[in-house]
Amino acid sequence: MNDAIAQLIFLFIKAILMSVLVVTMVAFIIFYERKFAGFFQGRVGPTYLGPSGAFQSFGDIFKLLSKEDLIPARSDKMVFKLAPYIIFVPAFLIMAVLPFGPVGGSPNLFGYRFDYVIANFDSALVLFLAMGGIAVYGVVLAGWSSNNNFSLLGGLRAGAQMISYELAMGFSVVGVILMAGSMSLVTIVDKQSGNFWDWFWAPQLVGGIIFFISTLAELNRTPFDLAEAEQELVAGYLTEYSGMRWGLFMFAEYVNLVVISAIVATLYFGGWHAPFTVLDFIPGPIWLFLKIAVMVFIYMWVRWTIFRYRYNQLMSMGWKVLLPLSILNLAITAIVIVIVG
Amino acid sequence: MGLKDIVKKAAFVDILRGMSVTGTYFVVDKVTVEYPKEKLQAYPRFRGIHALLTDPDTGDAKCVACMLCPTICPSQCIHVEGEETPDGRSHAKSFDLDLARCIFCGLCEEVCPVAAIVMTSFYEGSTYDKRDFLLDKEALMANQKYAHKEVFVRLAGTRPQAPPVTAEPFKGLSASKPAAMAAEPGRAAAAATSAAADEAPAGAPAAQAPAATPEGEGR
Numbered sequence: 001m002n003d004a005i006a007q008l009i010f011l012f013i014k015a016i017l018m019s020v021l022v023v024t025m026v027a028f029i030i031f032y033e034r035k036f037a038g039f040f041q042g043r044v045g046p047t048y049l050g051p052s053g054a055f056q057s058f059g060d061i062f063k064l065l066s067k068e069d070l071i072p073a074r075s076d077k078m079v080f081k082l083a084p085y086i087i088f089v090p091a092f093l094i095m096a097v098l099p100f101g102p103v104g105g106s107p108n109l110f111g112y113r114f115d116y117v118i119a120n121f122d123s124a125l126v127l128f129l130a131m132g133g134i135a136v137y138g139v140v141l142a143g144w145s146s147n148n149n150f151s152l153l154g155g156l157r158a159g160a161q162m163i164s165y166e167l168a169m170g171f172s173v174v175g176v177i178l179m180a181g182s183m184s185l186v187t188i189v190d191k192q193s194g195n196f197w198d199w200f201w202a203p204q205l206v207g208g209i210i211f212f213i214s215t216l217a218e219l220n221r222t223p224f225d226l227a228e229a230e231q232e233l234v235a236g237y238l239t240e241y242s243g244m245r246w247g248l249f250m251f252a253e254y255v256n257l258v259v260i261s262a263i264v265a266t267l268y269f270g271g272w273h274a275p276f277t278v279l280d281f282i283p284g285p286i287w288l289f290l291k292i293a294v295m296v297f298i299y300m301w302v303r304w305t306i307f308r309y310r311y312n313q314l315m316s317m318g319w320k321v322l323l324p325l326s327i328l329n330l331a332i333t334a335i336v337i338v339i340v341g
Numbered sequence: 342m343g344l345k346d347i348v349k350k351a352a353f354v355d356i357l358r359g360m361s362v363t364g365t366y367f368v369v370d371k372v373t374v375e376y377p378k379e380k381l382q383a384y385p386r387f388r389g390i391h392a393l394l395t396d397p398d399t400g401d402a403k404c405v406a407c408m409l410c411p412t413i414c415p416s417q418c419i420h421v422e423g424e425e426t427p428d429g430r431s432h433a434k435s436f437d438l439d440l441a442r443c444i445f446c447g448l449c450e451e452v453c454p455v456a457a458i459v460m461t462s463f464y465e466g467s468t469y470d471k472r473d474f475l476l477d478k479e480a481l482m483a484n485q486k487y488a489h490k491e492v493f494v495r496l497a498g499t500r501p502q503a504p505p506v507t508a509e510p511f512k513g514l515s516a517s518k519p520a521a522m523a524a525e526p527g528r529a530a531a532a533a534t535s536a537a538a539d540e541a542p543a544g545a546p547a548a549q550a551p552a553a554t555p556e557g558e559g560r
Contacts, residue, residue: 040363044373305363306356 006112014118018095025292026254027057033254033300040304060247067243072147075240079145084241084248087138090131091255097124098262099186101272101284116272116284117186124185125177128263129170132218135256136162139220139227142249143237154236157311158227161217164318165224169214171326175207175333176200176267185263189271196275201268207329208268210322215260217318220253221299223306226314261295262288269295383462385491388447390463391438391476392484394456394492401426402482403457404433410449410458418442419449436478440466456492463487 031046031054038045046053071077101116108114136159143155179200180188192199201208217224228236238249265271269291272284309317349355374381383389393402406423418441424434449458461484468474476484 036367038373039367039371042366042369042372044371044375047375301360301363301367305360 003112006110010109010112010114011118015096018098018100018118019092022092022095022255022258025258026251027061028054029254029258029296030057030060030250031055032296036297036300037304040301064244064247069245070242072240075147076145079141080240081245083138083142083145084245084252085138086141087135087252088248088255090134090138091252091259094128094131094259094263097121097127097185098259098266098288099189099271100288103186103190120184120186122182122184125173125183125188129166129173132162132166132169135218135252138252139237142241143227146237146240148240150233150235151237151239154227154229154233154239157233158220158237161224161226161314161318164315165214165217165322168210168318168322168326169218171323171330172204172207172210172214173267174330175204175326178330178333178337179203185266185271189266189273192270193273195277196270199268199270199273204268204329204333206325207333208264210326210329211267212264213322215264216299216302217314219256219260219299221257222303223309224314225308226311229308257296257299258292261292261299264295265291383464383489385489387462387464387489388445388450388460389487390440390461390466390484391443391449391481392459392461392488393436393478393481394459394485394488395482399430401432402436402478403455404436405431405455405457406433407431407454409452409454413448413452415446415448416442416444433478436481438476438481440474440476441471459485459488459492461485461487462489 034056035045035053037043046056049055049059071080096119097117099117099120103115103117103120104113139158139162140155143151143153143158146152176188177183180191182188182191188200216222220227226236227233228238233239238246241249265288271291272288274280274282274287393404395401396403404421406421408421408423411417411419411421418439420435420437420439422434422436423431426432445460447460450460453459458481463484466474
């Protein structure tokens, strides 16, 4: 068996394993979101299904599958059916470029080289930003095809919001690209090897905070969930969706949450590296998993604490604060890198 | 916007303060009472479903059929028929109470001269059959196992037949999640078994109720 065939087999294994793991994680993250929502409000959350309610998500899935598949009579039916997948697929595609362990080097598995990444290519971050851009289409098309005023307003808001914040997100990421000298996530992680003070969060503190805030907007989570503001827009672009079609949106939202948590961990918190070099004996995937878990918890904490921004506040913050700050961050990073060498 | 505000916003002061509040709630004890599993302790003067107390001397209800409670009842849900027993007492031949009409005002308990009808701590009266809302004398006497223990404290010393009870002092709702409350069996099951499970003093009237009722109904 030559190396190419071995790599192909590894590729299938990695692709399937990663998807299955993330889907399992998402099922439990939805449970933890509800549990923690209760905890943050002094309640207990779901408790009945499974040990302290742990199988709640599976109950939800069966419930959603058993519901009638309702499509509004005057909707654009093809686009209405397509929209959930436009959000769903890009969320999974980003996983391909996520390194979850060491890449390259000597053969390490049955005499073959096992890379802990599905696709190692140079413009991984561009793929991440592009997939985020495509996901906007899903929201906008869902709102448009529903033929419902609330849905349309939600879709429009989501479009405007995501485009505004993607700019700031893109500029803040460039700081990391400059420091690593590459857009490949594998290289970015390799440049952060060492203890936790060698990670990019310290030199890129401002950029990291801007990136984090932008991802909140990208994920459509509070305080930036204007697209589905219940109090104003019923459920925004989700208004006409029900059953498992709605479930797909929900599912994609949480897959996105996992993936973007992983991206934040990779860009600013050393990816699969241990916080101290003495802890390197623990495998990389475990560290990445822990970092994802912590990031997801922080996202939940923010969601259940901060209220929704008004639309004009959202826009003025995106354009007047985050965008100039991210450009300034980029300029200062570039100058410092040129001076220091 | 002054410099102070800008610094405040840049350092996320307000947001961090908010997150510390929710973070505190994350770790403190939860306020949820998971109802079917755990129940709140009813306050001593809680007006739950009624009960007729038993006179330990005769085994019959203490009611003397004075007709004060049907008279004062604002919703006219109590119907009493009195008669004289062979030994010359006045007692209630039948005592019917329609819970569907009752407004749980507690006036019947206040007006009762012999402390026969009392409001209990029992509040889980939901049913699939509205005929269950019609309580007869037997059902009302079976309900006395739910009577507030404070009732017996109040009666102790005033009348010789009242069971000598020392009730546990009411601890308030915060101390209200003991397993004992949660383990209390359902209404139907409790009618047969709870006498033994109750504390000895409170169990005294309840233990006599099943034995007493066939005799009372037989006449």
